[in-house]
Each structure stands twice: as structure tokens, then as C-alpha cells.
Amino acid sequence: MGFFGNDNKGFFDRLKDGLSKTRKFLLQNVDEVILGEKKISPELFEELEEVLIAADVGPSFTYELIERMKEEVKRKDLDKADLLRKVLRDTMADILKRSEAPLLIPKNELFVIMVVGVNGTGKTTTIGKLAMRFQGKGMPVMLAAADTFRAAAIEQLEIWSKRANVPLIKQKMDSDPSAVVYDAVRAAQAGKADVVIIDTAGRLHTKVNLMEELKKMKRILARELPGAPHEVLLVLDATTGQNALTQAKMFAEEIGVTGLVLTKLDGTSKGGVIIRIAHELHLPIRYIGIGEGIEDLRRFKSEEFIDALFEQNG
Numbered sequence: 001m002g003f004f005g006n007d008n009k010g011f012f013d014r015l016k017d018g019l020s021k022t023r024k025f026l027l028q029n030v031d032e033v034i035l036g037e038k039k040i041s042p043e044l045f046e047e048l049e050e051v052l053i054a055a056d057v058g059p060s061f062t063y064e065l066i067e068r069m070k071e072e073v074k075r076k077d078l079d080k081a082d083l084l085r086k087v088l089r090d091t092m093a094d095i096l097k098r099s100e101a102p103l104l105i106p107k108n109e110l111f112v113i114m115v116v117g118v119n120g121t122g123k124t125t126t127i128g129k130l131a132m133r134f135q136g137k138g139m140p141v142m143l144a145a146a147d148t149f150r151a152a153a154i155e156q157l158e159i160w161s162k163r164a165n166v167p168l169i170k171q172k173m174d175s176d177p178s179a180v181v182y183d184a185v186r187a188a189q190a191g192k193a194d195v196v197i198i199d200t201a202g203r204l205h206t207k208v209n210l211m212e213e214l215k216k217m218k219r220i221l222a223r224e225l226p227g228a229p230h231e232v233l234l235v236l237d238a239t240t241g242q243n244a245l246t247q248a249k250m251f252a253e254e255i256g257v258t259g260l261v262l263t264k265l266d267g268t269s270k271g272g273v274i275i276r277i278a279h280e281l282h283l284p285i286r287y288i289g290i291g292e293g294i295e296d297l298r299r300f301k302s303e304e305f306i307d308a309l310f311e312q313n314g
């Protein structure tokens, strides 16, 4: 498939591969608890609760999961512990379904996406992949280099804009990011694009500055285009586990977040954190990243995610 990379291996298989470490970490212990000639008992549920909490999915998700599993066991009058695997799978899928809400972009209207997150989580790469994707669907996209903290950040985004063949709004390094945002909105209003994706810095001299700067960008956007930004997309690196949760809470409180992207699920056993974050923050997971290739960023689909996790055929 040329530029779009080698698609011999479908996304589902790559997702399965990508989740292999998470699967091992999450399900191996679960299987130890439930498989074998065991009967379902309160003790068994206690053990299950312990291994789930240890697997990063978090106490509130675990609690809801266990309670619902108990109800299901009662309702169906189940007896053998190995039947719990299917109950676990279905209940997890059902809870995770709440976190599935694709980013819907209206046609022929300006739509501004501000991409935020701490340094190195994959913001710029995600923006590049989204630009390719939107461009491929015939949506007029523009990128805005509002990470002016490093010269390399602007260059990195420029490379993506060329690959995707979409316009880029930029200024010199160290210029005011809000000025870049202003320019981008003006250019879009002048008809240069319908979808504006804004890259922001993940690190400044201090964290306080970063939050203040992001707030200022949001204010400028809202002033220039009522309703903007339409999406504040927080990019989280799944390999950072519980830190990703802390970051999500901070960004949600400080600037408001409307959707999540979880990257690097391919390199971690901590993918369970995705479940915890979505459950505790009630935020939709828009996309997940399972590699560095363009085709490795996909819409989050709870059933697909759970099937890949449990190694069922999609």
C-alpha cells in the first residue's frame, strides 16, 4: 500500500500483538485464579479483585466489574470458575463501551482541535497521523505549530505537513504560541481549511507556565471563533502507567479535556491504565496508538480492544 505502509498484517492482529504485554500482565493472573477445577466462591471473587487491582485497571473499575460479575453469576446460576472468563470479558466490554465515542467532525464548518499533553507522549506524531487520515478522507486540514519552545518541534510538524500535503501555520521559535493560534484561525476563516489541528508544547520552563499558556491559547481561540476549541485532545503515553492518570487529572482540572488519545500501547504491560483513566475521568477515548506507523493510530472501539486483549478473533 505504498506510503500508507505495509498492511499485510491487519490492524486487529497488530492490536493483538500490541496488547500482548498488557494481556500477559492483566490476564495471566486472572487465569490463574479462575482456571482449573474450581468452583465460584466469595473467596475466588476476592482473589480476582486483588489481581485486577494489581493490574492497573483501578479500584473503581474493579469494584463495578466484580459487583456486576457477581450479579451475572447469580442470574445465570453459574458454578464453575472457568465460566467466569466469559463473564469477565463481556462485563469489561460493557463497561468500556461507555468510553467509546468517536470524534465527530462536521462538514463545511470550522473545527479546531487543540492537542495537549506532557512532553514525549506522542502529540506531534498523533497530529501527523490524524492529518494524513483526514486528508485521505478529503477533509481540508491545516496544522498550527504552537509548540514554539523548541525549533525541532516546528520542523517535526513541518515534515508531517509535507507528508500529508496540508498547510502549516508557523512562526519563529520562541514566538508567542497564542499568536500562532491566532494566525491559524484567521487563515482558516479565510478559507484555507475546515479542520485546524494545533500542536502545543509539552514542557516549558515551569509547569505553571505551561498551563497558563494553554489557557491563554484557549481564550484567544474562543475570542476569535466562538465555540473553539471544539476538541481538546489529551495525548497520554500508556507506558507511563499511573502517571498518565495523574496527568489526565491535572489537564482535565486545569484546562478541560474533551477526549483522550492513548499512545504506545504496543510497548507496555501497563495498558490496563487506559481502562482506569476512562472509567475514573469519564472521558471518551478517541484514538489509540499501537506503533509509530501511520496506520497504527486507530479509533478506539471497545469491543475490538477487548477482543484483542482476550485474543478472540475480531
Ligand SMILES: Nc1nc2c(ncn2[C@@H]2O[C@H](COP(=O)(O)OP(=O)(O)OP(=O)(O)O)[C@@H](O)[C@H]2O)c(=O)[nH]1
Pocket (backbone or CB within 6 Å): 117, 118, 119, 120, 121, 122, 123, 124, 125, 126, 147, 153, 201, 202, 203, 263, 264, 265, 266, 267, 288, 289, 290, 291, 292, 296
Ligand atoms: N511505540 C510507539 N511509539 C510512539 C507512538 N506514538 C508516538 N510514538 C513515538 O514517541 C516519540 C515521541 O513522539 P512525539 O510525537 O514527538 O511526542 P510529543 O508529545 O510531540 O513530544 P514533545 O513535542 O517533546 O512534547 C516518537 O519517537 C514517536 O515516534 C505509539 O503509539 N507507539
Ligand SMILES: [Mg+2]
Pocket (backbone or CB within 6 Å): 123, 124, 125, 147, 153, 199
Ligand atoms: Mg511535539
